[in-house]
Amino acid sequence: MAVVAARAGVSGQTVSRVVNDSPRVDPETRARVEAAMAELGYRPHRAARALRTGRSRTIGVVAQTLATVGNSALLQAIAEAAESRGYALAVVTLGVQGRIGEAFDRLHEQGVDGAIVLNEASALARDADPAGLALVVVDAPADARFAVIGTDHAAGARAATAHLLDRGAQTVHHLAGPAGSFAAAERERGWREELAARGATPPEPRRGDWSAASGHRLGEELAADPSVEAVFVANDQMALGLLRALADAGRRIPEDVAVLGFDDIADAAEFRPPLTTVRQDFAALGDQAVRLVVDRAEGLGAEASDPPLLVPALVVRASS
Structure with a gap:
């Protein structure tokens, strides 16, 4: 660092500020220091810096699974947001056992500055001691021990149901997500509320596991019922299975049955027919999660109230 400072004609403290991305460096000086760093091949030593500062600049991520498209999309957004702030990620998946306390222990052992808990794992976070971790939980009820962020799933479900009505x-059937998922419960709540507001009777929902296979299996039941004319599906992957089941049964989409999903995954526009869906802003969600966990790790905003839920957008395509 001293050699970089001499080459750039600045103090060692200024180099330190540039390395730590401090705003207290004017752009011209920052550019001169960064040029000297590049010329000399200087790289900050993460482990040494952690020993000196007590912070690893690493964020933990806890997920039930990364097999679902939504979790993968959110993890990608978190990784990009962390990288832009100079943070690395340590990812822990819970699997079938779902012992989130053990996940927190493992992250503590790795010296992470804070952690983000994704989606289905959020229910487990309420029953585990974060043990001093700066914590942000995605899609969960408010809790004084950690920050909560998320999408307004109920509002998105209401917009989807209103569109189909x-x-x-006459009514809208629902292919729901798994029991125990906060997001699935909120989407089901929005669907029920909109039907009630319109005076429509809610059919008994069928419950899948987010996979296209479960959407196809339950979709065969819906396809066999001639009274089914509109289906709101709790995610796009299950909607994909439903589309196949309806096509196999000779039900035209959307003439016989309109289908609407949730998430707007990257391939939703390439389904046959292109899928009408509710778009989650995963990039904004990931950026918000990283910003909040970094603020809490640095002792900033720990007492601040949770930010408002992100409002999803209805994207109308040929399936409805």
């Missing part, structure tokens, strides 16, 4: 359906 507005095109003439």
Whole structure:
């Protein structure tokens, strides 16, 4: 660092500020220091810096699984947001056992500055001691021990159900997510609320596991019922299975059955037909999660109230 300072004609403290991305460096000086670092091949030593500062600049991520498209999309967004702030990630998946306390212990052993808990794992976070971790939980009820962020799933579900009713359906069937998922419960709540507001009777929902296979299996039951004319599906992957089941049964989409999903995954526009869905802003969610966990790790905003839920957008395509 001293050699970089001499080459750039600045103090060692200024180099330290540039390395730590401090805003207290004017752009011209920052550019000169960064040029000297590049010329000399200087790289900050993460482990040494952690010993000196007591912070590893590493964020833990806890997920039930990364097999679901939503979790993978959110992890990608978190990784990009962390990288932009100079943070690395340590990822722990819970699997079938779901022992989140053990996950927190492992992250503590790795010296992470804080952790982000994703989606289905959020229910477990309420029953485990974060043991001093700066913690942000995605999609969970408010809790004084950690920050909570998320999407307004109920609002998205209401917009989806209203769209299907507005095109003439007498009621809307629901292919729901798994029990125990906060997001699935909120999407089901929004669906029920919109049907009640319109005076429509809610059919008994069918419950899948987020996979296209479960959407196809339950979709075969819906396809066999001639009264089904509109289906709101709790995620796009299950909607994909439903589309196949309806096509195999000779039910035209959307003429016979309108289908609407949730998430707007990257391939939703390439389904046959292109899928109408509710778009989650995973990039904004990931950025918000990283910003909050970094603020809490640095002792900033720990007492601040949770930010408002992100409002999803209805994206209308050919399936409805």
